[in-house]
Amino acid sequence: MTAQRQLKVGILGATGTVGQRFIKLLAQHPYMRTHVLGASARSAGHKYIDVVKWKQVTRVPQEVAQMVVEECVVNERWKQCDVVFSGLAEGDAGEIEASFRAAELPVFSNAKNHRRDPSTPLIVPLVNPSHLSVIPHQQAQHNLKKGFIVTNANCSTTGIVVPLKALEGAFGPLDCIVVTTMQAISGAGYPGVASFDIFDNVVPYIGSEEEKMEWETSKILGGVLPGEKGFDLHAESPLKISAACNRVPVLEGHTECVSVSFKRRPPPSPEQVKQALREFMCEAQSLGCPSAPKQAIVVHEEVDRPQPRLDRDDQDGAGVNVGRVRNCGVFDIKFVVLSNNVAIGAATSSIINAEIAHAKGMI
Ligand SMILES: NC(=O)c1ccc[n+]([C@@H]2O[C@H](COP(=O)([O-])OP(=O)(O)OC[C@H]3O[C@@H](n4cnc5c(N)ncnc54)[C@H](OP(=O)(O)O)[C@@H]3O)[C@@H](O)[C@H]2O)c1
Numbered sequence: 001m002t003a004q005r006q007l008k009v010g011i012l013g014a015t016g017t018v019g020q021r022f023i024k025l026l027a028q029h030p031y032m033r034t035h036v037l038g039a040s041a042r043s044a045g046h047k048y049i050d051v052v053k054w055k056q057v058t059r060v061p062q063e064v065a066q067m068v069v070e071e072c073v074v075n076e077r078w079k080q081c082d083v084v085f086s087g088l089a090e091g092d093a094g095e096i097e098a099s100f101r102a103a104e105l106p107v108f109s110n111a112k113n114h115r116r117d118p119s120t121p122l123i124v125p126l127v128n129p130s131h132l133s134v135i136p137h138q139q140a141q142h143n144l145k146k147g148f149i150v151t152n153a154n155c156s157t158t159g160i161v162v163p164l165k166a167l168e169g170a171f172g173p174l175d176c177i178v179v180t181t182m183q184a185i186s187g188a189g190y191p192g193v194a195s196f197d198i199f200d201n202v203v204p205y206i207g208s209e210e211e212k213m214e215w216e217t218s219k220i221l222g223g224v225l226p227g228e229k230g231f232d233l234h235a236e237s238p239l240k241i242s243a244a245c246n247r248v249p250v251l252e253g254h255t256e257c258v259s260v261s262f263k264r265r266p267p268p269s270p271e272q273v274k275q276a277l278r279e280f281m282c283e284a285q286s287l288g289c290p291s292a293p294k295q296a297i298v299v300h301e302e303v304d305r306p307q308p309r310l311d312r313d314d315q316d317g318a319g320v321n322v323g324r325v326r327n328c329g330v331f332d333i334k335f336v337v338l339s340n341n342v343a344i345g346a347a348t349s350s351i352i353n354a355e356i357a358h359a360k361g362m363i
Contacts, residue, residue: 014038084100093109110350115212118232126352162337163277176261182254217239306323
């Protein structure tokens with residue numbers, strides 16, 4: 001058996017909440033190795049261990065602890081990377097990621113900046129990896145051969161699109177979706193929401209989150225333009241979706257209450273919905289991506305599950321948990337989704353997206 005080629009990985013925003021998760025996951029990865037770490041000018045020039053406020057339950061991996069953090073500026077070391085992951089805060093992420101793409105590097109981003117670009121795929125790896133087909137169009141637009149940007153979705157969008165995709169596949173087009181989120185504090189990065197504001201409290205507002213959930217869901221579940229020429233973001237989506245987003249005093253794991261109606265009449269029963277969710281398989285699984293969950297959607301029968309503290313680390317947070325599937329008095333079906341916002345909601349998504357691109361020969 002021939003040994004698999006090891007991919008050199010660079011991490012932009014390596015000191016942050018998402019960046020730390022990248023480092024933790026890559027320490028166990030079968031063929032990706034952390035090669036360079038980037039953060040702001042405040043951290044650059046210092047050893048990683050001296051500047052990171054490490055918040056993971058495992059120690060900083062030895063091979064990373066003594067690495068000197070670089071500025072997020074393309075240099076010879078960055079150019080040696082096969083893949084660049086970005087956990088950059090949204091402020092400068094757009095320009096920095098574009099400069100790495102211009103240096104012919106494949107960039108997999110968690111930031112919002114390029115998500116709405118009509119030639120940039122917005123990919124939840126358990127849902128729409130087929131959208132990677134627009135990469136040649138993006139490269140042609142920027143006159144590039146190898147460089148590109150792929151974004152993954154907002155953490156709360158990611159949780160819902162996985163079961164929605166499974167339901168659409170099994171029962172045909174969805175009509176209306178109403179979702180109410182209870183989102184963890186870590187979703188706001190570190191230090192995030194002040195303890196004074198979130199302890200003993202619920203904050204019924206997360207800036208621009210509701211709009212993101214609404215348009216991102218349409219882009220992810222929608223198609224690409226003929227000839228794989230990107231996305232028409234002005235076309236009216238056939239899917240009607242309304243989101244209400246709340247911050248709650250949970251450290252990790254976004255819980256979302258979803259009500260759905262289907263175009264088809266009669267709609268599926270709760271038992272049929274549960275079966276379709278359990279049977280849902282995605283391309284990341286069939287391609288054998290090492291970070292893909294064994295079970296994309298875990299369906300709970302217990303009346304009081306899923307719960308963030310009990311279910312967020314199942315399968316290392318790479319899958320999505322669904323429970324309380326039942327009839328809805330206004331829509332057709334309602335259920336609860338729990339997904340790990342820093343795993344499948346962020347770093348794990350980027351890593352599986354890169355594994356899929358690698359399996360398809362794009363990196
Ligand atoms: N947290 C989540 O659950 C989650 C989920 C999905 C997507 N996202 C998105 O992922 C991104 C990262 O989120 P996060 O929660 O990890 O944020 P975070 O904890 O605030 O970390 C931000 C990172 O960006 C670096 N940075 C800040 N300004 C910079 C600059 N001007 N140049 C270079 N590096 C800079 C920081 O470095 P220093 O340490 O040196 O300041 C740090 O490494 C955001 O765009 C966020 O919206 C987050």
